[in-house]
Amino acid sequence: MKGKDIQIKVCMGTGGLAAGGETVLRAFRESLKEKGIDATVDRNCSIHQVGCRGFCARDVLVDVIIDGEKTTYQYIKPEMVPQIVEEHIIKGMPVEEWTVKDDYRQFHEKQVKVVLADCGEIDPEEIDSYIDRGGYEALRRALTEMTPEQIVNTIEASGLRGRGGAGFPTGLKWEYARKNPSEVKYIICNADEGDPGAFMDRSIIEGNPHSVIEGMIIGAYAIGAKKGYVYIRAEYPLAVKRLGIALEQARQRGFLGDDILGSGFSFDIKIKLGAGAFVCGEETALIASIEGKRGMPRAKPPFPVEKGLWGKPTVINNVETLANVPYIIRNGALWFAQYGTDKSKGTKVFALTGKVRNTGLIEVPMGITLREIIYEIGGGIEGDRRLKAVQTGGPSGGCIPAHLIDIPVDYENLTKVGSIVGSGGMVVMDETDCMVNIAKYFLEFTQAESCGKCVPCRIGTKRLLEILTRITEGRGRPGDIELLEVLSNDIKLGSLCGLGQTAPNPVLSTIKYFRDEYEAHIHEKRCPAGVCKNLLTYTILEEFCKGCTLCAKVCPAGAIVGERKQPHRIVQEICIKCGACFETCKFSAIKKG
Amino acid sequence: MITLIIDGKYVEVPEGATVLEAAREADIYIPTLCDDPRLEPFGACRLCLVQIKGMPRPVTACTTPAREGMEVTTTNDEIERIRRTIVELLLSDHPNDCMVCEKAGDCTLQELAYFYGLRENRFWGERRQYSKKDNNPFIERDMEKCVLCGKCVRVCEEVQGVSAIDFAYRGFRTIVAPAFEKDLNCEFCGQCVSVCPTGALVGKLSLGKGRQKDIKRVDTICPYCGCGCNITLHVSRNEIIRVTSSPDTLNEGWLCVKGRFGFKFVNHPDRLKRPLIRKNGRFEEVCWDEALDYVAERLKEIKERYGPDAIAGLSSARCTNEENYLFQKFMRAAVGTNNVDHCARY
Numbered sequence A: 001m002k003g004k005d006i007q008i009k010v011c012m013g014t015g016g017l018a019a020g021g022e023t024v025l026r027a028f029r030e031s032l033k034e035k036g037i038d039a040t041v042d043r044n045c046s047i048h049q050v051g052c053r054g055f056c057a058r059d060v061l062v063d064v065i066i067d068g069e070k071t072t073y074q075y076i077k078p079e080m081v082p083q084i085v086e087e088h089i090i091k092g093m094p095v096e097e098w099t100v101k102d103d104y105r106q107f108h109e110k111q112v113k114v115v116l117a118d119c120g121e122i123d124p125e126e127i128d129s130y131i132d133r134g135g136y137e138a139l140r141r142a143l144t145e146m147t148p149e150q151i152v153n154t155i156e157a158s159g160l161r162g163r164g165g166a167g168f169p170t171g172l173k174w175e176y177a178r179k180n181p182s183e184v185k186y187i188i189c190n191a192d193e194g195d196p197g198a199f200m201d202r203s204i205i206e207g208n209p210h211s212v213i214e215g216m217i218i219g220a221y222a223i224g225a226k227k228g229y230v231y232i233r234a235e236y237p238l239a240v241k242r243l244g245i246a247l248e249q250a251r252q253r254g255f256l257g258d259d260i261l262g263s264g265f266s267f268d269i270k271i272k273l274g275a276g277a278f279v280c281g282e283e284t285a286l287i288a289s290i291e292g293k294r295g296m297p298r299a300k301p302p303f304p305v306e307k308g309l310w311g312k313p314t315v316i317n318n319v320e321t322l323a324n325v326p327y328i329i330r331n332g333a334l335w336f337a338q339y340g341t342d343k344s345k346g347t348k349v350f351a352l353t354g355k356v357r358n359t360g361l362i363e364v365p366m367g368i369t370l371r372e373i374i375y376e377i378g379g380g381i382e383g384d385r386r387l388k389a390v391q392t393g394g395p396s397g398g399c400i401p402a403h404l405i406d407i408p409v410d411y412e413n414l415t416k417v418g419s420i421v422g423s424g425g426m427v428v429m430d431e432t433d434c435m436v437n438i439a440k441y442f443l444e445f446t447q448a449e450s451c452g453k454c455v456p457c458r459i460g461t462k463r464l465l466e467i468l469t470r471i472t473e474g475r476g477r478p479g480d481i482e483l484l485e486v487l488s489n490d491i492k493l494g495s496l497c498g499l500g501q502t503a504p505n506p507v508l509s510t511i512k513y514f515r516d517e518y519e520a521h522i523h524e525k526r527c528p529a530g531v532c533k534n535l536l537t538y539t540i541l542e543e544f545c546k547g548c549t550l551c552a553k554v555c556p557a558g559a560i561v562g563e564r565k566q567p568h569r570i571v572q573e574i575c576i577k578c579g580a581c582f583e584t585c586k587f588s589a590i591k592k593g
Numbered sequence B: 001m002i003t004l005i006i007d008g009k010y011v012e013v014p015e016g017a018t019v020l021e022a023a024r025e026a027d028i029y030i031p032t033l034c035d036d037p038r039l040e041p042f043g044a045c046r047l048c049l050v051q052i053k054g055m056p057r058p059v060t061a062c063t064t065p066a067r068e069g070m071e072v073t074t075t076n077d078e079i080e081r082i083r084r085t086i087v088e089l090l091l092s093d094h095p096n097d098c099m100v101c102e103k104a105g106d107c108t109l110q111e112l113a114y115f116y117g118l119r120e121n122r123f124w125g126e127r128r129q130y131s132k133k134d135n136n137p138f139i140e141r142d143m144e145k146c147v148l149c150g151k152c153v154r155v156c157e158e159v160q161g162v163s164a165i166d167f168a169y170r171g172f173r174t175i176v177a178p179a180f181e182k183d184l185n186c187e188f189c190g191q192c193v194s195v196c197p198t199g200a201l202v203g204k205l206s207l208g209k210g211r212q213k214d215i216k217r218v219d220t221i222c223p224y225c226g227c228g229c230n231i232t233l234h235v236s237r238n239e240i241i242r243v244t245s246s247p248d249t250l251n252e253g254w255l256c257v258k259g260r261f262g263f264k265f266v267n268h269p270d271r272l273k274r275p276l277i278r279k280n281g282r283f284e285e286v287c288w289d290e291a292l293d294y295v296a297e298r299l300k301e302i303k304e305r306y307g308p309d310a311i312a313g314l315s316s317a318r319c320t321n322e323e324n325y326l327f328q329k330f331m332r333a334a335v336g337t338n339n340v341d342h343c344a345r346y
């Protein structure tokens, strides 16, 4: 009997594609054709492209599923494909050498996948593969069995809060919009995702665009909107393409357009491309941008739910927020609320990066501790170095020091320690990271991305950055820490939008927890982590130096002098602190510090 | 009407008024750089921050609608500290060359620095520097002095409907610029100059013509057309160096290019001050009696020889309504023709 019993799934998310997913997929096609698989094993064999499954560092990831039994391969290259086909698909013997190991399982063990449940399982360019897994069932139920009010109540009861940063209760936002008597209303999906290092929203759209669309249609029905926009940055071409395909397929199936599923409700969605300004993720700037104006925030109130796009009531929700909606409607508010903490329900997707062994996209229940994320999912710190801090929430967030990693990750607790959940960036830092330098890095970003409208943000962040720069370059002055604190507080209180109101967070949190590092830079002209170049000196320890001359050979500045077989010496005036000698010395005779 | 309490004072304002408007109503001073009651609120300079009871953080008075029972505090230590920081930040990115600035004495930024006693500044660092000159004929644009209050951008769009300028770039590099940063090429109404709180925009005609303190102000009516805009002539050393208009006039302070910049003729050597009659191929100055007699005689001659319809009269929008009435009356009754027209009769 021929059935659908062999499935091959190749990761074609951005990470998968970058690692060569397309060539791997092609290799499977060719190899299967060459071997005449259907005839050989007398079974139906299908190949699918799927979205991101999180562990991008191991791409290309390939699932081979035979009779429901899944084997996952990692680091797959096209030349490995024939062997997999030969041994595994034809002979039924997985190529053990290339399959994922314990650490891959460990990476997934503590994760709970709600939003990402279908990501990496379905073909994002094929609507049926979403429908097969229950897709658009929630929409059918919402439109045929529920009133808008019931939908809003369900979302409220689930405790879902906005995943775009501020954590505003989604049900409440929808309720405000629903109650507004305006004839014309809009719903906007915020897919701007401008935080450096964040790729949650992008991966969701690339891996399962229909979940976002379905969430949007349900939201539109609940609030009474006839038109929706997805504001997505043009730098996400794959997401834009897959979203476009998904919208078209949804229209063909009657999930979008006039009289959806015979309910009398009509709704359609337009894609609006953003030009990649961080501030355009801020809702009022985003609205201005859709209206064709310069993306500059305006003061609230009025809030977008009162006066939004074209002056009409508008709900703006983040991608991840909306992607949660179909699953909540399908499985019920209680099911969703079982995950998470008292005030923060459900799961949250994070982009885990930095000095952890396993980097990638993870989805965890709210309330999980940072320790679990770093040491269990993340597999601990690279090179078994010491954890120093975790930066959460992107440029608007703060640095949480190692001694606080047992706090639960949710809106309230992260705020309490001076950081935020934000959109979900999570950068792990170890003892080789300089906290002043980290603060400077984030300020470089926010300073450049300020829209320039209000004074505290435009000039204030610039001055913050300049003070941080001079500290890292050894020109810090006594009083600079206090000046940073005062200015940071005034910027937070004085700025117009969330960008300026949060931009000083990396500065304040690093001062709060790592003041001694700032002091070392300023008073001792020393960078304890050995990062800030101007504060480093490289010296040769005579007792260890064998006079092998290797360091003198690699020194690009000719700063190392000495006779063969005699201890060498670094001429400090000439040294450019590139660290080449340090890396080269075989006898650990060069001291950095 | 709404009643709110500002600094303990009960204030009554109409629905829709902002907290800033309410404070002004009650004569309570709140500093601002970007507010102009004639323009849409912008909320950019952040100087008008006030504390409202029940709100977690200070909010801008210019953008916050007044609500019944609202309790507003316009000044406290925290608010003053932030305002001071804002002014210091602005000054840290400003040429601070008041000694040679046209606007000295009439500059909001200078006033604020004075008000906060800012002789020293905690902040210093890079300052925006622009060497490019705008070669347009009327408006001197010194963007190093710009505080990005956005008034020029708003007046150009909201009042003039021209949108010749807008913000460009991001962050510290943000600048107000015409499209593609070319030279300004608009209708030069100069409304932008009139709303600029600093020396970033000044009329080129008045450059170097006199300090604010030396100016005598003369209120009059613009002679250019029948609109009759109120204008104020700024006179220095018996020369008109600038024309402004006050916001509390019929024309709300708005003028066109002629009214604002078309005053050079007043002191121009070629300006006609007495009638001229061409004698032997050359113009000669004559007295009014002679000129009027001459014209009357010639008109009479033409009318007798060719009939009244051989004569036509063209009047000017620069005359008053009364003068124009008299002129057509003269043409119809005295000359006897309907051939009379006027440059503003579309």
Ligand SMILES: Cc1cc2nc3c(=O)[nH]c(=O)nc-3n(C[C@H](O)[C@H](O)[C@H](O)COP(=O)(O)O)c2cc1C
Pocket: A161, A162, A163, A164, A165, A166, A167, A168, A170, A190, A191, A192, A193, A194, A195, A278, A279, A280, A281, A282, A283, A284, A316, A317, A318, A319, A321, A322, A423, A497, A498, A499
């Ligand atoms: C500077 C700035 C950037 C932002 N960028 C984003 C973004 O990229 N994506 C997003 O969903 N929300 C972003 N937000 C938050 C939005 O303003 C808004 O709160 C959010 O989209 C609301 O959706 P939610 O309630 O579903 O979270 C940003 C806010 C600020 C102040």
